[in-house]
Amino acid sequence: xxxxxxxxxxxxxxxxxxxxxxxxxxxxxxxxxxxxxxxxxxxxxxxxxxxxxxxxxxxxxxxxxxxxxxxxxxxxxxxxxxxxxxxxxxxxxxxxxxxxxxxxxxxxxxxxxxxxxxxxxxxxxxxxxxxxxxxxxxxxxxxxxxxxxxxxxxxxxxxxxxxxxxxxxxxxxxxxxxxxxxxxxxxxxxxxxxxxxxxxxxxxxxxxxxxxxxxxxxxxxxxxxxxxxxxxxxxxxxxxxxxxxxxxxxxxxxxxxxxxxxxxxxxxxxxxxxxxxxxxxxxxxxxxxxxxxxxxxxxxxxxxxxxxxxxxx
Amino acid sequence: xxxxxxxxxxxxxxxxxxxxxxxxxxxxxxxxxxxxxxxxxxxxxxxxxxxxxxxxxxxxxxxxxxxxxxxxxxxxxxxxxxxxxxxxxxxxxxxxxxxxxxxxxxxxxxxxxxxxxxxxxxxxxxxxxxxxxxxxxxxxxxxxxxxxxxxxxxxxxxxxxxxxxxxxxxxxxxxxxxxxxxxxxxxxxxxxxxxxxxxxxxxxxxxxxxxxxxxxxxxxxxxxxxxxxxxxxxxxxxxxxxxxxxxxxxxxxxxxxxxxxxxxxxxxxxxxxxxxxxxxxxxxxxxxxxxxxxxxxxxxxxxxxxxxxxxxxxxxxxxxxxxxxxxxxxxxxxxxxxxxxxxxxxxxx
Numbered sequence: 001x002x003x004x005x006x007x008x009x010x011x012x013x014x015x016x017x018x019x020x021x022x023x024x025x026x027x028x029x030x031x032x033x034x035x036x037x038x039x040x041x042x043x044x045x046x047x048x049x050x051x052x053x054x055x056x057x058x059x060x061x062x063x064x065x066x067x068x069x070x071x072x073x074x075x076x077x078x079x080x081x082x083x084x085x086x087x088x089x090x091x092x093x094x095x096x097x098x099x100x101x102x103x104x105x106x107x108x109x110x111x112x113x114x115x116x117x118x119x120x121x122x123x124x125x126x127x128x129x130x131x132x133x134x135x136x137x138x139x140x141x142x143x144x145x146x147x148x149x150x151x152x153x154x155x156x157x158x159x160x161x162x163x164x165x166x167x168x169x170x171x172x173x174x175x176x177x178x179x180x181x182x183x184x185x186x187x188x189x190x191x192x193x194x195x196x197x198x199x200x201x202x203x204x205x206x207x208x209x210x211x212x213x214x215x216x217x218x219x220x221x222x223x224x225x226x227x228x229x230x231x232x233x234x235x236x237x238x239x240x241x242x243x244x245x246x247x248x249x250x251x252x253x254x255x256x257x258x259x260x261x262x263x264x265x266x267x268x269x270x271x272x273x274x275x276x277x278x279x280x281x282x283x284x285x286x287x288x289x290x291x292x293x294x295x296x297x298x299x300x301x302x303x304x305x306x307x308x309x310x311x312x313x
Numbered sequence: 314x315x316x317x318x319x320x321x322x323x324x325x326x327x328x329x330x331x332x333x334x335x336x337x338x339x340x341x342x343x344x345x346x347x348x349x350x351x352x353x354x355x356x357x358x359x360x361x362x363x364x365x366x367x368x369x370x371x372x373x374x375x376x377x378x379x380x381x382x383x384x385x386x387x388x389x390x391x392x393x394x395x396x397x398x399x400x401x402x403x404x405x406x407x408x409x410x411x412x413x414x415x416x417x418x419x420x421x422x423x424x425x426x427x428x429x430x431x432x433x434x435x436x437x438x439x440x441x442x443x444x445x446x447x448x449x450x451x452x453x454x455x456x457x458x459x460x461x462x463x464x465x466x467x468x469x470x471x472x473x474x475x476x477x478x479x480x481x482x483x484x485x486x487x488x489x490x491x492x493x494x495x496x497x498x499x500x501x502x503x504x505x506x507x508x509x510x511x512x513x514x515x516x517x518x519x520x521x522x523x524x525x526x527x528x529x530x531x532x533x534x535x536x537x538x539x540x541x542x543x544x545x546x547x548x549x550x551x552x553x554x555x556x557x558x559x560x561x562x563x564x565x566x567x568x569x570x571x572x573x574x575x576x577x578x579x580x581x582x583x584x585x586x587x588x589x590x591x592x593x594x595x596x597x598x599x600x601x602x603x604x605x606x607x608x609x610x611x612x613x614x615x616x617x618x619x620x621x622x623x624x625x626x627x628x629x630x631x632x633x634x635x636x637x638x639x640x641x642x643x644x645x646x647x648x649x650x651x652x653x654x655x656x657x658x659x660x661x662x
Binding site: 041081085088089090091092094095098099100102103105106107109110113114117229233234236237240277278280281285287288291292295296298309310 | 397473631636650
């Protein structure tokens with residue numbers, strides 16, 4: 001059938017890898033936070049902040065890569081705020097995260113409107129262009145799917161390898177995972193739970209913001225309010241789906257993007273049978289189904305959602 | 314640095330927490346207003362006169378507070394039982410859908426029967442929508458935060474389909490909106506020449522009812538017990554899952570009320586801008602009230618003042634009215650922080 005021929009189409013695979021990129025960044029960021037025992041529901045807002053701040057940096061004359069760095073910095077600042085509330089003060093991670101999402105989204109919209117009060121159509125920037133690496137990009141299929149993408153997509157793939165390596169092969173990763181499983185044990189080793197959690201949340205939030213920045217600096221060339229559109233919440237579902245493993249996070253993001261790309265193709269082909277709104281619902285329904293399927297055997301980090309206080313058991 | 318619990322928290326400190334939070338939120342927003350080049354003093358005087366300066370302004374503020382009281386109560390009751398219902402936005406819209414389905418000419422009854430019927434139906438729709446995530450939580454351990462959040466997006470797309478598709482009103486000059494509710498389904502005005510409708514009185518009634526429920530009934534006792542300690546509640550013989558499901562039906566129902574009240578009291582027909590995020594603001598309202606049902610009324614009024622006032626202030630000073638969303642978000646974070654400082658002290662060593 002059509003779907004089979006679609007699977008052999010290079011364009012389809014290019015679309016999947018491209019659409020998976022923000023989800024990869026977001027899922028990895030959330031995964032790092034949760035591995036340290038902190039749920040970060042600020043993700044949706046932090047992605048919006050990265051989206052807006054990266055774009056604004058480039059629009060005001062900065063170059064693309066410093067724009068990505070600036071977005072990451074903004075993400076880390078919101079991460080620090082989240083860590084202050086949830087790690088140091090031990091407040092509800094749910095409510096704080098929602099508060100961060102509200103604050104980051106509202107601030108992004110406010111700053112955007114104040115900086116560009118007269119813009120009726122969203123102004124544009126020149127986004128990242130697809131890479132053209134000698135030799136690698138010329139490999140048929142693989143070259144096109146992996147190496148003719150935006151440099152940020154390549155960065156996402158490198159980040160997965162890096163995060164996997166750190167989590168599974170370094171003492172740092174061990175300390176991170178132990179903080180999410182048994183913070184008392186970490187403290188008894190002379191490490192600071194507060195410091196590890198704060199760093200994890202800041203780095204994780206920076207990655208989320210880069211995922212947001214991909215939307216304005218690579219996927220599109222303009223910013224509009226509400227453009228993250230639930231991708232952050234989908235990332236949270238993907239973390240559960242991936243059982244907190246970076247490799248599986250890649251798989252989840254790809255599967256999800258494939259599904260999204262597929263619904264777009266089907267939507268284009270069959271106009272009248274099913275209204276387009278139902279196709280747009282698919283990603284969210286898919287996330288819920290993925291959560292249900294995986295939750296049965298999910299093994300949450302033991303200390304997730306539990307604040308750590310010195311001298312308290 | 315060491316965090317210690319305060320031995321006894323005075324009621325004054327508990328009351329002061331939300332007030333301090335409101336002041337912090339306004340101070341941070343004053344900095345943002347300075348950044349835009351306007352004077353914060355002028356901005357805030359415009360804000361308050363825009364929200365409270367005339368009889369009409371007050372009526373607008375009370376009208377805005379109405380859905381916030383309902384969604385605030387929905388969040389407050391659910392959060393008391395540690396059920397993280399973030400789906401009030403979707404429940405609100407589904408409640409409004411139900412009222413549109415039944416109230417636009419399917420049948421006609423006297424207003425005294427019709428209106429309660431629509432409220433009941435809307436509550437049912439909201440409750441059932443929350444029932445799914447709740448059963449998934451109690452039976453399979455699926456996190457309800459993500460499922461309720463994702464359902465918001467699904468419901469809003471569903472409404473999008475309805476108002477662009479089968480329910481599109483051919484008389485609406487091409488605007489995507491459903492047919493208006495019939496006359497007997499309309500909630501009348503409390504004050505003539507204003508938009509303040511009886512939904513506000515109903516919201517106040519349900520705030521008092523919720524307070525009685527939480528404070529004086531065994532259901533309320535069970536909700537509080539389950540929220541404080543599930544294991545201990547189970548040990549004491551409280552049917553925890555049953556209590557959570559019951560709370561979900563009440564919470565979803567209250568959010569459904571918000572949709573029916575906005576539809577039958579204010580708009581008259583279903584549109585995609587029926588709620589500018591009342592479901593999410595409800596969380597702020599509930600937290601500002603420290604989950605107290607009567608406090609919800611006060612904090613809903615506060616959020617309504619900010620949002621109505623910011624609308625008129627933004628028109629005269631050219632400051633984006635997203636400032637009200639910033640203020641709401643900061644007051645949520647600030648109330649968390651001030652609650653922390655009223656219950657704990659930090660000792661530096």
